Amino acid sequence: MSQTHFDALRDAITSLNAATASEVATKAIEEGIEPVDLITNGIRCGLDIMGEKFSNGDCFLPELMLAGRAADSAVSIIEPALLASGNDEEKLGKVVIATVKDDLHDIGKNIVALMLRSAGFDVVDLGCDKSKEEIFAAAEEHNADIVGLSTLMTTCMAVIPEFIQLLNDKGVRGNYKVLVGGAPLNPKFAEDAGCDGYAADASKCVDMAKQLMGIAA
Ligand code: B12
Incomplete structure (x- = not known):
C-alpha cells in the first residue's frame, strides 16, 4: 500500500x-x-x-x-x-537552473532538475549560492531557452527581479524564459518581478517549462 x-x-x-x-x-x-x-x-x-x-x-x-x-x-x-521512466529521446529545450546567491537550499532545485531531465529537457545545473552575474554568464554560454531560479529564503528573493533587470540592461530579456520556484515565492511575486512563470512543485515546473517552449503539457 x-x-x-x-x-x-x-x-x-x-x-x-x-x-x-x-x-x-x-x-x-x-x-x-x-x-x-x-x-x-x-x-x-x-x-x-x-x-x-x-x-x-x-x-x-x-x-x-x-x-x-x-x-x-x-x-x-x-x-x-x-x-x-522518462523521455530520453527528444530534447525539448535547454534549461540553466540555480539556487540564487546566499541560499544553500538545493534539495527542491535538484528534484526540479531531475524531473526536467526525465521529461526530456537538457539541464545545466549550476548548484546553489549563484549570483545573477554567474547565472547570466551560464545562460549565455549554454544558449539556454529557460533560466530556472530557486530560492527558499525570503532574504534572497530580491535576486529574482535583479536578474530580470540584468537581462533588460544587457538587452537580452527576449532571449530567455525565466521560470521561478521555491517556498516563499508565488505567482504574484513572479509576475511583479517580470518572470515568465512560477511553479509550486517539480511536476508543475515540467508542465510550465513545456508551456513556455510551446509544447502541449
Ligand atoms: C532542509 C532545510 C535546510 C537544509 C538545506 C539542505 C539542502 N541541501 O537543501 C539546511 C540545514 C542546510 C538549511 C539551512 C538553513 N535554513 Co533551511 N530549511 C530546510 C527545510 C526544512 C526543507 C527545505 C526542503 O528541502 N524542502 C523540500 C523540497 C522538496 O521542497 P522545496 O525546496 O520547496 O522545492 C519544491 C518547490 O518549492 C519547487 N521548487 C523549488 N525550486 C524550484 C525552482 C524552480 C525553477 C521551480 C519552477 C520550482 C522550484 O519544486 C520543488 C520540488 O517539488 C525548510 C522548511 C520547508 N518546509 O521548506 C527550511 C527553511 C527553508 N530554512 C530556513 C532557514 C531560516 C534556514 C537557515 C537560515 C537556518 C540558520 N539559522 O542557519 C539556514 C540557511 C542557510 C542558507 N544560507 O541557505 C527557513 C527559511 C525562512 C525564510 N522564509 O526565509 C525554512 C522555511 C524553515 C523555517 N520554517 O523557518 N535548511
Missing part, C-alpha cells in the same frame, strides 16, 4: 535516519510506487514537518541538516527510476 511507504519515508526523514530513508525508498521503488509520489507525499512531507519544528523552536540547525541528508539519500535512490 503506497500510503505506508509515504508515511515510512516521511518518518525516516523526521527521525533523521538516512539509512532507513534509503531502505524505504528502495523497497517502494521495487514495489512499483511512482517516484514522483514518493517525493511529494514522503520526502516533502517529512521536510515540511522539520521546517515547522524549526520555526517553533522544536529543532535546530543540526537536525535540519540531518533531515536534509536523509532526504538526499532517498532522492538518490529514486533518481534512476525517475530517469528510466
Whole structure:
C-alpha cells in the first residue's frame, strides 16, 4: 500500500535516519510506487514537518541538516527510476537552473532538475549560492531557452527581479524564459518581478517549462 511507504519515508526523514530513508525508498521503488509520489507525499512531507519544528523552536540547525541528508539519500535512490521512466529521446529545450546567491537550499532545485531531465529537457545545473552575474554568464554560454531560479529564503528573493533587470540592461530579456520556484515565492511575486512563470512543485515546473517552449503539457 503506497500510503505506508509515504508515511515510512516521511518518518525516516523526521527521525533523521538516512539509512532507513534509503531502505524505504528502495523497497517502494521495487514495489512499483511512482517516484514522483514518493517525493511529494514522503520526502516533502517529512521536510515540511522539520521546517515547522524549526520555526517553533522544536529543532535546530543540526537536525535540519540531518533531515536534509536523509532526504538526499532517498532522492538518490529514486533518481534512476525517475530517469528510466522518462523521455530520453527528444530534447525539448535547454534549461540553466540555480539556487540564487546566499541560499544553500538545493534539495527542491535538484528534484526540479531531475524531473526536467526525465521529461526530456537538457539541464545545466549550476548548484546553489549563484549570483545573477554567474547565472547570466551560464545562460549565455549554454544558449539556454529557460533560466530556472530557486530560492527558499525570503532574504534572497530580491535576486529574482535583479536578474530580470540584468537581462533588460544587457538587452537580452527576449532571449530567455525565466521560470521561478521555491517556498516563499508565488505567482504574484513572479509576475511583479517580470518572470515568465512560477511553479509550486517539480511536476508543475515540467508542465510550465513545456508551456513556455510551446509544447502541449
Ligand atoms: C532542509 C532545510 C535546510 C537544509 C538545506 C539542505 C539542502 N541541501 O537543501 C539546511 C540545514 C542546510 C538549511 C539551512 C538553513 N535554513 Co533551511 N530549511 C530546510 C527545510 C526544512 C526543507 C527545505 C526542503 O528541502 N524542502 C523540500 C523540497 C522538496 O521542497 P522545496 O525546496 O520547496 O522545492 C519544491 C518547490 O518549492 C519547487 N521548487 C523549488 N525550486 C524550484 C525552482 C524552480 C525553477 C521551480 C519552477 C520550482 C522550484 O519544486 C520543488 C520540488 O517539488 C525548510 C522548511 C520547508 N518546509 O521548506 C527550511 C527553511 C527553508 N530554512 C530556513 C532557514 C531560516 C534556514 C537557515 C537560515 C537556518 C540558520 N539559522 O542557519 C539556514 C540557511 C542557510 C542558507 N544560507 O541557505 C527557513 C527559511 C525562512 C525564510 N522564509 O526565509 C525554512 C522555511 C524553515 C523555517 N520554517 O523557518 N535548511
